[in-house]
Amino acid sequence: MQDNINSSKKLNGKDLINTGIFTAIYLTLTMAVACTIGMLPLGYVLLSFIVPFIGGIPMMLFFSKIKKFGMLMIFQIVFGVVMILTGMGYDLLIWGIITGLIAELILKASRYQKSSACILAYAVSCISVAGNYVHWLSASEEWITSKAASYGELFMNSIKGYFDMWWVFPLLVVFCFIGGLLGGLLGKAVLKKHFIKSGLI
Amino acid sequence: MIEFKDVNFTYQNAKNDAGIHDINLTIPQGQVVLLCGVSGCGKTTLTRVINGLVPHFYEGMLSGEITVCGKKVPNCELHELAPFVGSVFQNPKSQFYTVQTDTEIVFACENVGMERSLIYKNFEYAVKDLSVSHLLGKSLFSLSGGEKQKIACASVAALQPPIIVMDEPSSNLDTRTISELRSIIQIWKSKGKTVVIAEHRLYWLMDLVDRVVYMKSGRIQLDTSIENFRKLSSDELHHLGLRASSAFEAAESAKNFGYNGWLELENLRFSYNDSGKNEALNIEHLKLPKGAVIGVLGHNGAGKTTLGRCLCGLEKKMKGVVRLDGQLLDRKQRIKLSYVVMQDVNHQLFTESVWDEVLLSMEKSDAAQEQKEGHAMEILNWLGLIEYKEMHPMSLSGGQKQRVAIASALASDKELLVYDEPTSGLDYHHMLDVAYTVREMKMLNKLQFIITHDSELVTHCCDYIMFIDDGIVRICDPLGSELNKKVQTFFELHSNK
Amino acid sequence: MMFSEIYQKTATSKQLYLDPRTKILLCITVSTIIISGSGTGLMQYLQYVLSLLPLVFLIILKKYKMAIYYLFIYAIATIVPGLLLPYLPPILNLLFTGIIAFSTKLIPGMMMAYFLLTTTSVSEFVAAMDKMHITKKFTVPISVMFRFFPTIAEEYKNVRDAMILRGVGTLRNPMKMLEYRMVPFLMSVVSIGNDLSASALTRALDAPTPRTNVCHIGFTWRDIVMFIFSFICAIFYVVALLQQEGIL
DSSP, X not given: OOOXXXXXXXXXXXXXXXHHHHXXXXXXXXXXXXXHGGGSTTHHHHHHHHHHHHHHHHHHHHHHXXXXXXXXXXXXXXXXXXXXXXXXXXXXXXXXXXXXXXHHHHHHHTTTTOHHHHHHHHHHHHHHHHHHHHHHXXXXXXXXXXXXXXXXXXXXXXXXXXXXXXXXXXXXXXXXHHHHHHHHHHHHHHIIIIIITTTOO | OEEEEEEEEEETTOSTTOEEEEEEEEEOTTOEEEEEOSTTSSHHHHHHHHHTXXXXXXXXXXXXXXXXXXXXXXXXXXXXXXXXXXXXXXXXXXXOOSSBHHHXXXXXXXXXXXXXXXXXXXXXXXXXXXXXXXXXXXXXXXSOHHHHXXXXXHHHHTTOXXXXXXXXXTTTXXXXXXXXXXXXXXXXXXXXXXXXXXXXXXXGGTTTOSEEEEEETTEEEEEEEHHHHHTSOHHHHHHTTOBOOSOOOOOSOOOOOOTTOEEEEEEEEEESSTTOOSEEEEEEXXXXXXXXXXXXXXXXXXXXXXXXXXXXXXXXXXXXXXXXXXXXXXXXXXXXXXXXXXXXXXXXXXSSSXXXXXXXXXXXXXXXXXXXXXXXXXXXXXXXXXXXXXXXXXXXXXXXXXXXXXXXXXXXXXXXXXXXXXXXXXXXXXXXXXXXXHHHHHHTTOEEEEEOOOHHHHHHHOXXXXXXXXXXXXXXXXXXXXXXXXXXXXXXXXXXX | OOOOGXXXXXXXXXXXXXXXXXXXXXXXXXXXXXXXXXXXXXXXXXXXXXXHHHHHHHHHTTOHHHHHHHHHHHHHHHHHHHHHGGGSOHHHIIIIIHHHHHHTTTHHHHHHHHHHHHHOOHHHHHXXXXXXXXXXXXXXXXXXXXXXXXXXXXXXXXXXXXXXXXXXXXXXXHHHHHHXXXXXXXXXXXXXXXXXXXXXHTTTTTOOSOOOOOSOOOOXXXXXXXXXXXXXXXXHHHHHHHHHHTOX
């Protein structure tokens, strides 16, 4: 008898507002961590683990509110567009859409009920963070090779070693995924301890 | 017109049957109705049924017939009801969607796709009726709570709905703003709108409403005209759990203070800008006795919260000297010695049960575990929280959360306690609980500052009064016959017509 | 008619005299061209010109302090990596020095984003999106996102103050610190979000009819100039790319 606003499959105002709020939280978190830890040597690489890990708590809360298709996609797209506008490149958008789609399908398959699906979906969507690194690493390599030329042949030989480090990028993807899994588990534990117990979910 | 026939509603995740039951009510167009009752009585739920948030937003089991302006509420979408029912909520800071005042006022009109020239006309009417033209062009984040609430009213009025529903709109507002709010409702009444107000601060509405509906445990217990309601004595009102008048009743004459030590403030200055202009606080000299309960009064924006924060050491930019018992206290020492029970309690509750929350404050103490637990039980008893011991603090109602925050303040064993609006959502009995606990703390010689607009709380536990206006302390004296009169005038509502 | 910004018809100097859509286009142009493509030949000159664009805007807006900051950061990002390169081990060079060098490519883009944010109000943004026929599914989250940034800052500050007063959650126990910081913060923000949803929905946020926007935005001759400029940049970009591939 009651026309429940949540029973339809379409995204309504409440869902859109929630998406906006969590995008804002995640963006702020990412920027804050990137501007502190990302500035340290190797910190930039560690970001691939830290951001998904710390982001686990707010994102698991977000995922618990996802009951329909689309909220995650909007989140990824808005995040990606913000990255483009702030000059960080379009890679995040592309990776975000792909990982977002996969994550949405995972969630849909579990009918939005299982929290383990949420954790997996979150970990998958975190892989998009690795997308950030694609351009950076290749550009970094390019720059180094272009500079190395002016340092002489000995140096050039040591640079050859770079091209053997093909494992760096896949390692980053793995970091993101594991960071996402652990962050998701952490998020689930915190949710259970606080949000579910207090009835906010 | 609003009509309820055999309406029952229980929230989906309800505890103890929370909701409303067997409601039969008819409100004719143009009537101004007050819904009152203790916390949890169902008045807010009733307002939510009128504007459709129940069942479209707050899920649960709804039965019965509800007709608003000829529309059946459960069958209508929220956006269909919007031009008919406007809603003003309790918390000023969570009602605005845009960032600027102008755009906020026209927000509803834009959403329904109103034609531009009509929007301009409605905008002008709303601004004129509610006298908010001085607030145009400002960012909503820079406004005070009262100003935000007025913009919320303007935003709702811009759609020109025939029914307006208000859920505790006066929480956290000072007497000046409440007067302005009253004028706004007066204007709506004169335009023939139906206004339904859920409140427990009754005094500002006594001259405004036509009818009073008292609720208890989700049912309507009393439904009378305002004339009959006015005949109830203060005691009868207190028995119902309601706040009576705003009158401040003078306490006994002041006792002697000062043998336990003093807190001294010298040349306390604070401003939000680096340039030092626009001083939010400028106190030349102040001497306050330990063991006193100091009521800090003043209009919104006068600097009360700023003073509390500066005293506790939270503001780095503060200049000046603070001495306790002659000893200079720097900022870090003050942080160790003081505690603020904040206005918005959600920020201060960290753990998963009330019991843990109280024990968290005692973490630093060296006492034995049994002693700590005994003390915790005592505090929970004082504040009537024993039955909620194992519950998560966030699952409690607003008033209960406030009391948990106060409990953790008391458990922290700190010397300087600042309470920022501790009773803003509490009904009569719980306000008395808070006053009782404050008096208990007095015995332990703590210095307590209570920032409040609640005259009844001041009556029951304050012995010193401080008036702040524009960052300057105008008066700071123990309560006595002359000061009593000034306090009384402060709490009196000025009629704006 | 009383004075209000909702009656405003054209962009003013505060908004850099430009329509939001033009600003968005410029952001995308600057960041895309500068990031992709290596910095040699024609491309290099193009990238220098585009890096200067934010500086020009900063000066028009009279934000001199920011202009100096921009030059400073750019200088550091250009000079420092060259100094560090010979002294660090390869892995560090790949993952740190190279990245600093790469940031010269990001800084102009970030500056353009700074403009976009400081010279465009949220309602203008929404009006621009509506004019571009972007669905409500995106405009609502985006406008809520902007509206929430100050709220997030405020709530975070409050939780941090509460933590300081209670003396809990210091770096000594990082997991507890994370919990104590995040949980009240999230509860608070979610609670505000719920209230906001209720309030917005009772004001017809969910209405299926198209929205009227009182905020006027429109193109002027300045926007056309910027469009032509972007177009020329795009042409040079394609030419430079082809040149690099060896086709031209």
